[in-house]
Amino acid sequence: MPPLLVAHDVPASAIAGAWHLHPAPLAFALVAAAVYVPAFTRVRRRDRALAPWTRAALFACGLVVMLGPLVSPLNRAGERYLLCAHMLEHVLLSDAGAALLVLSVRGPIAFALLRGAAPAPLRAAARMLMRPPVTLAVWVAGVSVWHIPAVYDRALSHPALHDLEHLTFVLVGLLAWTQLIDPAGSGRLGIPGRLAFTVAMFFAGQVLSDALVFSFRAYYPAYADRPGRLLGLSPLTDQRLAGIVMVVEQLVTLGACFVLLLRELRRRPGVRRDVVRA
Numbered sequence: 001m002p003p004l005l006v007a008h009d010v011p012a013s014a015i016a017g018a019w020h021l022h023p024a025p026l027a028f029a030l031v032a033a034a035v036y037v038p039a040f041t042r043v044r045r046r047d048r049a050l051a052p053w054t055r056a057a058l059f060a061c062g063l064v065v066m067l068g069p070l071v072s073p074l075n076r077a078g079e080r081y082l083l084c085a086h087m088l089e090h091v092l093l094s095d096a097g098a099a100l101l102v103l104s105v106r107g108p109i110a111f112a113l114l115r116g117a118a119p120a121p122l123r124a125a126a127r128m129l130m131r132p133p134v135t136l137a138v139w140v141a142g143v144s145v146w147h148i149p150a151v152y153d154r155a156l157s158h159p160a161l162h163d164l165e166h167l168t169f170v171l172v173g174l175l176a177w178t179q180l181i182d183p184a185g186s187g188r189l190g191i192p193g194r195l196a197f198t199v200a201m202f203f204a205g206q207v208l209s210d211a212l213v214f215s216f217r218a219y220y221p222a223y224a225d226r227p228g229r230l231l232g233l234s235p236l237t238d239q240r241l242a243g244i245v246m247v248v249e250q251l252v253t254l255g256a257c258f259v260l261l262l263r264e265l266r267r268r269p270g271v272r273r274d275v276v277r278a
Contacts, residue, residue: 043109084233087245
């Protein structure tokens with residue numbers, strides 16, 4: 001059996017000072033703020049109760065959760081040494097950060113964003129992508145394809161491709177969490193449908209996480225073949241921890257969403273009766 005720990009010949013100090021403001025995260029933050037701030041301001045001018053500062057705080061927290069890891073030492077650890085560190089970046093981009101951004105636009109802010117001028121082809125594409133089966137398929141494809149070992153390793157060695165990988169995680173995460181939170185109250189999916197969507201996302205994610213947690217060989221040469229080992233984690237232990245990171249993060253985010261949706265379902269007796277009849 002491969003060892004779980006090896007000699008850690010790369011000290012933690014090697015990444016401790018690795019803070020870098022990369023162009024891609026900065027550009028995303030600027031574009032996101034340019035879209036969100038005018039919509040938030042318009043709604044707040046009309047009625048402060050419809051755009052409380054807590055929504056702006058959620059938006060800011062979403063950006064920090066998404067972009068903080070990309071400019072911190074965690075990024076150096078993920079790009080050079082540890083698959084589990086890189087996996088943490090990915091789930092923060094596609095789940096936790098995306099959920100916070102969608103929460104920040106609930107209600108009138110979402111309508112203010114939707115009223116923004118957008119080309120007709122873009123609106124048509126958005127309508128197609130927001131069909132629940134399409135959203136789920138796009139989320140699964142976006143997460144799965146980038147974790148194919150050959151694709152994953154290639155992205156690590158090509159900065160532009162790596163930025164595209166991260167952008168993909170953000171976009172598919174925003175799509176999925178828009179279905180789950182329904183910030184504009186479209187009713188596209190009722191609460192039972194959103195509960196089912198949550199379960200489908202969780203079990204789709206478990207296919208990948210189980211492949212990592214229960215693995216007996218290292219799948220990613222970019223990490224397995226690296227001579228220096230950070231924190232003394234062997235390639236196999238690192239890979240299993242990456243799967244555990246994904247499981248825990250989904251349990252927290254999707255689990256919280258599932259519980260809140262169940263509570264909402266309990267507050268709607270009519271919905272419960274419909275579910276029982278079905």
